Amino acid sequence: MKKFQYNLQSVLEYKQRILDDLKEQYAVRMKFVDEKKLEIENLRKKANDLTVEFDEIKKSGAAIEKFLMYSSMIDNLDKQVELEKETLKILQANADKKKEEVIAANIDVNKFEKLKEKKAEAYKAMEQKDQEAFIDEFVTNQQNSIGRSA
Secondary structure, three states: OOOOOOOOHHHHHHHHHHHHHHHHHHHHHHHHHHHHHHHHHHHHHHHHHHHHHHHHHHHHOOOHHHHHHHHHHHHHHHHHHHHHHHHHHHHHHHHHHHHHHHHHHHHHHHHHHHHHHHHHHHHHHHHHHHHHHHHHHHHHHHHHHHHHHO
């Protein structure tokens, strides 16, 4: 008897390639999200460090220009953090959309894999039935040949 061959194997392989591509695209988008989060964290740290410096200068006293400079730098960093947060929201939305595509593609691949399993089980059951029929026929032929020779 010939080996089991899934007639939709090429479709399954195609769907798997699509899933793999989508997973790669999702990973790239998540990398952008992670990088943006790190960038925001660094900006916050920089703003915090400037605030600490500014507090020390306030205590020791300095020219008004220095006060204005620190205040302006801190405000600019805060604005930059807010802008980067908006960019992060967009990047996260893009990643979430791609994740939904990955989930849908994964479901699609799983359907074809389950179908392949069912077809393989049906094939094995039919193969076993054919073997049992062959054995039954063989035993019947043996019994008939023994009965004729006696």
